[in-house]
Amino acid sequence: MKLWKTILAAAVLSLAAGTSAFAARTDLVIGIALEPPHLDPTAGAAAAIDEVLYANVFEGLTRIGPNGEVLPDLAESWTISDDGKVYTFKLHTGVKFHDGTDFDASDVKFSLDRARADNSVNAQKGLFAAIDTVDVVDPATVKVTLKNPQGSFLYNMGWGDAVIVAPESADTNKEKPIGTGPFKFQSWAKGSSITLVKSDTYWGTPASLDKAEFRIVPDAAAYVPALLSGDIQAFPFFDADSVAQVKDDPRFKVVIGSTEGETILSINNKKPPFDKLQVRQAISYALDRKAIIDGASAGLGLPIGSHMSPASKDYVDLTGRYPHDVAKAKELLKEAGLENGFKATLKLPPPAYARLGGEIIASQLRDVGIDLEIIPVEWAQWLDQVFTKKDYDLTIVSHTEPNDIDIYSRKDYYFNYDNPAFDKVIADLGVTSDEAKRKELLGQAQKILADDAVVGFLFELPKVGVWDAKLQGLWENAPIQANDLTKVKWSE
Amino acid sequence: MTLHIDIPEETFGSILAKAFRNTAFVAGFVITLLILAMAVVSYGWTPYDVTKLVIADKTQAPSLAHWFGTDHFGRDILSMVMVGARNSIAVALVAVGIGMGVGVPLGAFAAARGGLVDEALMRLNDLVFAFPALLSAIMITAIFGPGAVNAIIAIGIFNIPVFARVARAGALAIWPREFILAARAAGKSSTQISIEHVLPNIATLLLVQGTIQFALGILAEAGLSYLGLGAQPPMPSWGRMLFEAQTHMVVAPWMAIFPGMAIVVTVLGLNLLGDGIADILDPKSRRQR
Amino acid sequence: MTAYLLKRLAIALATLVLASMVVFAVLEILPGDPARLMLGMNASADQVELLRNQMGLNAPLAWRYLHWVGGLLSLDFGRSYTYSVPVIDLVRERLAVSLPLALIALALSTIIAIPVGLFSASRRGRAGDTISMGAAQLGVAVPNFWFALMLIYVFAVWLRLVPAGGFPGWSAGIWPALKSLLLPAVALALPQAAILARVTRSALIEVLNEDYIRTARAKGLPYRAVLWRHALRNAMIPVLTILGLQFAFLLAGTIIIENVFYLPGLGRLVFQAITQRDLIVVESVVMLLVAAVIAVNLLVDLSYAVVDPRLRSRQ
């Protein structure tokens, strides 16, 4: 075996010699897990659309920066009226869409009106719910009037769903996206890859890369071979489970960042016996977060005790609320009259964190007498059965939308959680703009959720990026699911 | 295509003696027996509890404590391979049972009736054959949800036409025999003849096909559970172990090697057994795949 | 001959019609709403309903079936819900991967299997036979996805001779495209070759026991000439049967291999479409595959007639 390896390695070296020396590259192949269903960010929820197009092909009035901050984009600057209801955006001039048409205020009005129209298929219509009117003041100025003040409006305008499209190309963006960004769309080999090339007419700093190919690699198991064979140079969203295989390899850089993905063991709060607080608390005591994080995210996730990212300034550390305590869990179950344990189902969507975490959680809950039947489901089934029909006991999912603690107050949300006290906190939050006050209210909200053990809080999904060590400028964190290539370049 | 069935003219003893001189049979028999034994032992004893996750011990290389190493959850791979055998065998065996139970009577009936009934049944058979098996199995599990039971049904359904075809071809080769004519002249009904004369004479053919389908069933189950559509955790299955191993190939190749070997050895054993039986019992019978 | 052909054709058509009903019925009971999936977690029920209407999901069952079949007949397979492009375009793109892959694998398997089968049959019971048939036994037993994994680590990761996966498209040039199909084709071909070699061998051995082989030998032809001129063609029928089955399998059954190599083939299209509830794609592609299998079977039947003159004059 040893000898073989030597001989083969020698053969390989001679073969590889021809390709080893090359100048600084200007092309990049990026691996993404899911193929976008189409290429119009304003007409679909799929994160994969943003992963390819956001900031690269399409731009909005504002954009989200690498650390979740709001930055100006097509809007050079803006002013906000004192009552917080009128936003006046000053736009960049000389901006062209990739098809050569000019960008101006009318495109903004078109895009925003289109997104909030009754027949709109925008997946995030809520982003635009506060808008009352959009007015073109002059070609470089647009005025947006809100129905009521909204603290997150500028942030909302930075979402992929709020990018500016041209009326000429809006209907064909699904197939042939036309935006204003530094890259223009070149080709889409369905099921295989999407290729972008540098736009020559970009209004801002041109990109360093000439060509970027997003290659679709659906199976996490293929990530490592693809990296090792050099086929793909970057996986911005790598599979945490596979990290151990490349972390000691000097050719690659492993970057752990944060996301807005609170990974939770969702509980159907209305379904007996989960309607009993003791049962839910028992589950929280039974969970051993360390083991779960080690097993389901290669030890990279940050533990959470409530629904808030540890990276958030409003984060309250509640991870000590339910320490791992099997005896306590059993005691609580006994109080709930379930000293002999019970059976329940655990529906798991496809991501690795869910499938892996589910197996560990099932094993941990078995230790306290809860016997879980694992039912793996596809996303379609998950959305149908769990999310829409609420036909489930337990499930694991990562809620990746930022600042989404309000979901617990939504009526009919799939948790089936109903606590007027919590709803009041969220309602107050909606009308509060004072930062300190907001922080306090958010703290309260987090605490209520933890006390009620609404769900099992597990960990903040790590954003694991693995790329060629010579590659620079890729985002470390994932405030939103995007691969901003504007600053990416090869060193050397 | 005509099917020759040479009916052996031997006693049980002489067959047994011949069996133990047939290398393929002996090898296949021993391997199959070992795998079966492993599965049976796993009910009572395994080196470690396969439902117990010990994350701290994850991806340990093979050692004296863990002969086959441990997986990404710190479970003992030897124990998982043992319990996985149980799953693979159960799925494949029941699927073969379904195929035989439905397919053989159908095939025998078609051969006995002939004419339109035969034609209709065989066209129905063609219909099932026209569906890509693996794809359809995926569809079935997608509809009814993944799990061992649905995997069995999905594999079993596609065994039916195989056995129907083999049984029919075998029965068609038996029906023109004079001893069938003699039985008809004695006033026996076609059902009686099928049971008394036809089935015993195509039994070896079915036995051989059974071992082949058994082996194919093991492979199919591995494929389905590799896609996550087979038995669900905590029940270990070889296919899923291979799937899970993929994300650890560089650091823990043993996670892929041992379950893979288990599949290869089991399938090899069954195929050898089938070959051996075919050789011993009717050296000229043609098997259909 | 014509009667035989027409009868086979009529049967094939009837099978197709039945199959279309089965496919349609099965997909009707598939749980999961494609509209909901497209819109994501935050969409309202109204929005979902709107989209369902737009996609024609609320029309009556029979109407949808007839509409679908009518579409199939006029080669209009409908539009994919998820890709919002005509299904026929998707199929064409995917076939550009699947068909070459299947053909390469089939060619590889045939090129390997037939000589091995011939060799083994002519050396029946000797060492060469034992060794090659032992290898074939092993080949049959190895799950192809496991084998594929090993190939990737040896030839792509370690030796870096071929890509570990993916498909650059034929526009990237013939050689890069072929190169990316090489490993998957080998992974598919070897287990198939093992089966085919075994079938070839046993078919040959059977033929070699026939009386006419003795007649040919009595003519003074040496063994090798008898093998090539008389035995091989007569042994072709079981070999063709298996080849037909394997081709059908290769067109549709490569899902796992396509997954391992993340190739954008038909199998993965269906797999993806099933998980995304893109029913129109699933229906159309499954129908297409069924049609392909039936067509292959028909072709195999016809090739029997080419090989064996007896069938040409039989009903």
Next chain:
Amino acid sequence: MNLLDIENLSLTIGDTPILRNVELSVAPGEVMGLVGESGSGKSMTALTVMQLLPHAARATGRVTFDGIDILAATEDQMCALRGDDIGMVFQEPMTALNPVKTIGEQVAEGIRWHTKASRAEAEDRARKMLDRVGLPSAKFPMSRYPHELSGGQRQRVVIAIACALKPKLLIADEPTTALDVVLQAQILDLLRDLVAESRMGLLLISHDLAVVTEMADRITILRHGEVMEAGDTARTLSEQTHPYTRQLAQASMHVPARARPHGIETGRPLLQVEGATRDYPGRLASLFKRAPTIRAVDHVSLSMTPGQSVALVGRSGCGKSTLARMILALDQPSSGTIRFHGETITGKSEAELKPARRDMQVVFQDPYGSFDPRQKVEKLVAEPLHVLEKKPTRAERREMVAHALHEVGLGVSDMDKYPHEFSGGQRQRLSIARAIITRPKLVVADEPVSALDVSIRAQILDLFAELNQKLGIAYLFITHDLTVARAITDEVLVMHEGKIVERGRTSEVLDHPQSEAAKALVTAAPDLHRAIAQRMQEQG
């Protein structure tokens, strides 16, 4: 000098001795007949000369052909001899030709291989050869495939292949056994002519003493791999000095002793067939056109009285087996009626047929194929008891089986054996035991002795005769063998192309046939008496 000299040849296959010290020679232009019963080693002798033995075979002794030591010859040398200097014709014309090659190709192949002639030349020679064996290319184009020819025509093709290069020696291994008597006569004539034309030596292998006597100048009689007797045909067979030769000759001519034939009895007829016709639909020629209907049995009427023994003779394919199956209610006539005991049995359900089945049994030709190998004799012989109204108890059943076995000369202990533990003749006895266990009034026997060796056949014929006397069973013998008909039946029906063309007392019909079909059968039938007489004349 002899063309072929076999001296002291011994052969073993594995550990089984096949031949022991066989001596045999063939001179140019001479016909050597090699006679023996099945298993005597005749075919292996031929295959030794061709060096086409199975792998495990080991031959010792000396085989010289035209000065060449065959046993020491290399494979290349043998390839040069085979098909060129030695040709061989096999028994089974249906399988001896490659089904996927045209007859022209198959004849030309050997010519091209040996003479390196061009394709056109070889085809030309092949055409001539086919013409010579009676397949003129005007009527039988060389592009025909074997399946488009009948058995007799195929055998002509095989002969054409063997004789294409005018071999010095032709080996014919049971060349006519699979053919009916008329075809047999034609093929034998052809062989005789070919030998005469080119002074070929012919080694004719047969189990049929009459055939060999008609053809051979000298004969060698083989038994269990050893030569029993050899010499001039006429002298050997007329003197019959060797006991085995005598046994063979007598068995070949055996006529069972029978009391006064039945059949003139009056009373109710046992079986009446009236206008029975059986049509088979023609194959689909195109979607809308069918080939014309094939009429296998054409308005056949016949009648049998109880205890009568009737032969139904005819060439193969004349419809006699189809008729038998209709009588047995295993097949339905397209029109016409069949009455048994006065009851119509056509169009009846299995349940309604039970009484008829009880009184009507069958004995088949193949003693190997007519028993389910997975069942024991007791069950097999008892099978017809199924139709009895009152199911016998197990003890009764055993009793009945034992009795039936006793009647056919088998022992009670045979009840617990499997069929493979019996020889061919014993199996035919079992077959008869099965047929008589319900004490039927009629037994239909389809070629019951044609698969048996002559000596066994004589015994089985005796058994038939005895049971006819003892139990008064009527027989309908289906046969193409006139000696059987002559030996055991009172009346003969001659069938030709679906019709009965002649009927009458057996001796009458066979001695003075009236119809063309009957005449052809009688003239073609080999007859040992006649053959010996003729030989005596020729050889003095």
